[in-house]
Amino acid sequence: xxxxxxxxxxxxxxxxxxxxxxxxxxxxxxxxxxxxxxxxxxxxxxxxxxxxxxxxxxxxxxxxxxxxxxxxxxxxxxxxxxxxxxxxxxxxxxxxxxxxxxxxxxxxxxxxxxxxxxxxxxxxxxxxxxxxxxxxxxxxxxxxxxxxxxxxxxxxxxxxxxxxxxxxxxxxxxxxxxxxxxxxxxxxxxxxxxxxxxxxxxxxxx
Numbered sequence: 335x336x337x338x339x340x341x342x343x344x345x346x347x348x349x350x351x352x353x354x355x356x357x358x359x360x361x362x363x364x365x366x367x368x369x370x371x372x373x374x375x376x377x378x379x380x381x382x383x384x385x386x387x388x389x390x391x392x393x394x395x396x397x398x399x400x401x402x403x404x405x406x407x408x409x410x411x412x413x414x415x416x417x418x419x420x421x422x423x424x425x426x427x428x429x430x431x432x433x434x435x436x437x438x439x440x441x442x443x444x445x446x447x448x449x450x451x452x453x454x455x456x457x458x459x460x461x462x463x464x465x466x467x468x469x470x471x472x473x474x475x476x477x478x479x480x481x482x483x484x485x486x487x488x489x490x491x492x493x494x495x496x497x498x499x500x501x502x503x504x505x506x507x508x509x510x511x512x513x514x515x516x517x518x519x520x521x522x523x524x525x526x527x528x529x530x531x532x533x534x535x536x537x538x539x540x
Contacts, residue, residue, distance in 0.1 A: 389521060390520050390521060391520070391521045391522070391523055392428060392431075392517045392518070392519025392520055392521060392522045392523065393427075393428070393517055393522070393523035393525075394426050394427055394428055394515070394517050394523075394525050395425065395426065395427030395428075396423045396425045396426050396427060397423075397426065397515065397517075397525035398420050398421060398422055398423060398426065398515050398525060398527060399525075399527065399528075400420070400527055400528055401418050401419065401420050401513045401527040401528060401530055402418075402419040402420075402458075403416070403417065403418060403419075403511075403530035403531065403532060404416075404417040404419065404458075404459045405417070405532055406459075407502065408502075408533060408534060408535050409502065409534070409535055409536070409537045410502055410503060410504055410505065410506055410534055410535070410536055410537065411501045411502055411503075411504055412501060412502045413501055413502075414499060414501070414502050415496050415497070415498055416496070416497045416498075416499065416530075416532070417458075417459045417494050417495070417496050418433065418435065418494065418495045418496075418497070418511075418513060418530060419458050419459070419492065419493070419494040419495075420433070420492070420493055420495075420513075420515060420527060421491070421492040421493075422487065422488070422489045422490060422491055422492075422493070423489060423490070424489050424490040425489065426489040426490075426517075427489070427517075428486075428489070428517035428518050428519055429483075429486030429487055429488050429489065429517070429518035430483060430486050430487045430491075430493055430515060430516070430517070430518060431482060431483060431486050431516045431517055431518030431519065431522055432480065432481050432482035432483055432515075432516040432522075433481050433495055433513065433514065433515055433516065434478065434479070434480050434481075434513070434514040434516065434524060435478070435479045435481075435495075435497065435511050435512070435513050435514075435530075436476065436477055436478040436479075436511060436512045437477035437478075437509065437510070437511055438477075438510050438511065438512050438529070439507075439508065439509060439510035440503060440505075440507050440508070440509035440510065440532075440534075441503070441505035441506075441507040442503035442504050442505040442507070442509075443477060444474075445499055445500060445501065445502070445503045445504065446472075446474070446499065446500040447472045447479060447497055447498065447499050447500070448498045448499070448500065449470035449471055449472045449479070450470070451498040452468050452470035452479075452481060452495070452496065452497055452498065453465060453468065453495075453496045454466055454468045454481070454483065454493060454494065454495045454496065455493075455494055455496075456487065456491055456492065456493060456494075457492060457494060458492065458494055459494060459496075462494070466483060466485050466487065467483070467484050467485060468481055468482070468483060468484075468495075469481065469482045469483075469484065470482075479497060481495060482516070483518070486518035502534055503534050505534070506534050506535050506536045507534060508531060508532070508533055508534075509531070509532040509533075509534060510529045510530070510531055510532070511529065511530040511532070512526070512528075512529055513526075513527040513528065513529065513530055514526055514527060515527055
């Protein structure tokens, strides 16, 4: 008898102390303990609230994957233009809404760009086609040029973006720029085009 009484005591726990939201959803004539009810109500209220829609994003279904870089003047401190050419696949799924170009390597990290002289056109350097408007901003701290195209070029087209520096870098080195393409649309998801590499050399006898 003492052993039986001890067993009865161990099994006589109150199951509702461990009952969470799952207990609220169990069908039956159960009632919630007073101390648990506010928490359960809060959990149920949260479940009943309408879910916020996911923010719409735009991406390329078949993104461009490479960029061609052209620079005709390779020596330090010369005036120049930097051309970044990309071809949108015919099945890209979106127009080209913009490009982001960031210097990631190079001894000179202070040479400036003129955003207001940035241009873009269909075709390739020295085989220029129709030009189209651009909006450009340069952040010197991050060495990033962000360009948007109010009238986005369409899939199947080849686009060249021209950036104008104040001059070539003052130090000879291999310079690299990470390039991203932005699809036209809200909250664009960038597509990496890889790196553009630019060699800058000392002039003879310098």
